[in-house]
Amino acid sequence: MKQGIKFLHSLFEVAHVEFQTYDLDNRQLVFSSGLVHKLLGYSEEDFFKLSNDFSKGIVHPDDFQKVLTTIEKIIQSKEGEVIEMTVRLRRSDGIYIWVNSRQMILEKNLNNHVSTIVREVEDITRLIEIKNDLEQKVNQLKIVSFKNAHLLRSPVASIIGLIDLIDEQEITSEHNKQIFSFLKEAITKLDDIIREINDAARVE
Numbered sequence: 001m002k003q004g005i006k007f008l009h010s011l012f013e014v015a016h017v018e019f020q021t022y023d024l025d026n027r028q029l030v031f032s033s034g035l036v037h038k039l040l041g042y043s044e045e046d047f048f049k050l051s052n053d054f055s056k057g058i059v060h061p062d063d064f065q066k067v068l069t070t071i072e073k074i075i076q077s078k079e080g081e082v083i084e085m086t087v088r089l090r091r092s093d094g095i096y097i098w099v100n101s102r103q104m105i106l107e108k109n110l111n112n113h114v115s116t117i118v119r120e121v122e123d124i125t126r127l128i129e130i131k132n133d134l135e136q137k138v139n140q141l142k143i144v145s146f147k148n149a150h151l152l153r154s155p156v157a158s159i160i161g162l163i164d165l166i167d168e169q170e171i172t173s174e175h176n177k178q179i180f181s182f183l184k185e186a187i188t189k190l191d192d193i194i195r196e197i198n199d200a201a202r203v204e
Contacts, residue, residue, distance in 0.1 A: 041092035060088035
């Protein structure tokens with residue numbers, strides 16, 4: 001097993017994402033390929049210290065329960081099953097970044113308890129920022145759609161109703177007929193534009 005772990009460590013060192021092995025019994029990081037501690041701005045020694053107790057020292061407080069839940073899922077997982085987790089980690093400058101990790105059991109102890117897991121870690125901060133930006137824009141479209149459908153179309157519909165009533169009456173003056181024709185054409189175009197905006201902005 002030790003020879004196999006050594007081979008894995010050698011393999012991890014040439015990868016483009018962070019790989020780790022973690023001792024669950026002692027709650028200690030055993031191996032890190034080095035990318036995460038560089039990304040977070042810590043020395044290797046400080047990173048290993050902060051990684052004790054399931055990285056409680058650098059995991060966002062609101063995300064630590066997710067870490068504990070994930071560890072429990074790993075312990076209960078089947079051989080070869082991959083468990084994913086997304087949490088925030090604190091950089092040395094105090095700013096949190098988002099990372100996604102995929103972990104699975106590497107070895108068990110003599111009592112058949114999970115003792116070591118292997119974990120792949122990747123920075124997904126930019127992806128989260130894009131996702132949040134898209135969600136914000138979708139919410140803005142929902143507001144536009146609501147205002148267009150309820151606050152703008154309603155008075156326009158009322159005006160169209162009034163025009164229809166007027167149209168039922170006889171307008172004798174040629175001048176008034178011309179003004180009424182222009183008004184009817186303008187409000188019809190406005191209603192069509194509002195419908196187009198509403199269709200374009202509608203978010204299910």
